[in-house]
Amino acid sequence: MSGTEYPSDTMTDMTPEPTGPRRVVVLISGSGSNLQALIDAQSHDRLGGEIVAVISNVADAYGLKRAHEAGIEAVALPHREYDNREAYDGALIKVIERHEPDLIVLAGFMRILTPRFVQRFLGRMLNIHPSLLPEYQGLNTHARALADKVTSHGCSVHFVTEELDGGPVVLQAELAVTPEDNAETLKEKVHAREHLIYPIAVQWFLEGRLQYSAEGAKMDGHLLPEHGMRLSHADAAEELDEELDEDTDV
Numbered sequence: 001m002s003g004t005e006y007p008s009d010t011m012t013d014m015t016p017e018p019t020g021p022r023r024v025v026v027l028i029s030g031s032g033s034n035l036q037a038l039i040d041a042q043s044h045d046r047l048g049g050e051i052v053a054v055i056s057n058v059a060d061a062y063g064l065k066r067a068h069e070a071g072i073e074a075v076a077l078p079h080r081e082y083d084n085r086e087a088y089d090g091a092l093i094k095v096i097e098r099h100e101p102d103l104i105v106l107a108g109f110m111r112i113l114t115p116r117f118v119q120r121f122l123g124r125m126l127n128i129h130p131s132l133l134p135e136y137q138g139l140n141t142h143a144r145a146l147a148d149k150v151t152s153h154g155c156s157v158h159f160v161t162e163e164l165d166g167g168p169v170v171l172q173a174e175l176a177v178t179p180e181d182n183a184e185t186l187k188e189k190v191h192a193r194e195h196l197i198y199p200i201a202v203q204w205f206l207e208g209r210l211q212y213s214a215e216g217a218k219m220d221g222h223l224l225p226e227h228g229m230r231l232s233h234a235d236a237a238e239e240l241d242e243e244l245d246e247d248t249d250v
């Protein structure tokens with residue numbers, strides 16, 4: 001070995017790779033109001049990373065316009081152009097991976113995902129669902145909650161696994177249901193809470209505080225309870241400047 005050659009564990013080898021902002025790809029199918037909440041958080045430096053692409057399976061989804069207006073790459077990938085679910089998800093994986101994301105965020109992406117797709121991004125894919133999971137997995141959550149005369153409803157951010165709306169819950173926001181509520185009012189109040197908690201959960205993940213494990217979501221290394229962290233009705237209402245009903249007990 002000459003005097004200018006060094007063994008492999010030199011200072012040069014130990015220099016960390018330069019890391020840019022954490023990268024997020026958002027998948028949508030519709031209006032994209034949750035996407036907007038994430039864009040707004042990013043513009044206030046409260047996302048912990050950068051949304052590098054928004055992909056929609058619906059070509060005229062309003063959320064693509066929101067992305068475009070925010071200067072984010074907006075990609076339409078219509079599922080109708082593919083023969084089956086496997087072919088579509090294969091194409092979607094390719095588009096997503098081109099953007100080298102640290103996190104995939106489902107924000108109203110109305111598709112059942114194939115096991116291959118879920119496995120590919122397991123542990124780095126979040127979804128938001130309009131109910132207090134594990135209650136009311138699936139569709140029409142507000143109507144079902146009203147039919148059951150529940151007094152407490154809300155929304156949940158969870159890791160995506162192969163079980164539909166069944167992955168480990170990270171964060172929930174609660175809502176006191178009043179006798180005056182109907183599916184429309186609930187939808188509106190739940191949406192406001194979604195916009196509050198989704199950017200928080202994304203930031204936790206991108207900052208490395210939140211992790212997936214098969215037993216449940218972990219925050220700062222600690223296993224979270226089955227319903228994740230929970231923002232009470234009172235705290236959410238205060239954050240949202242909603243009038244607080246004195247009679248509510250959630």
Ligand code: GRF
Pocket residue numbers: 028030031032033034035107108109128129130155191194
């Ligand atoms: C939200 O209610 C979310 O819980 C569900 O899809 C809806 C998306 O709404 N997964 P938007 O497109 O973000 O307005």
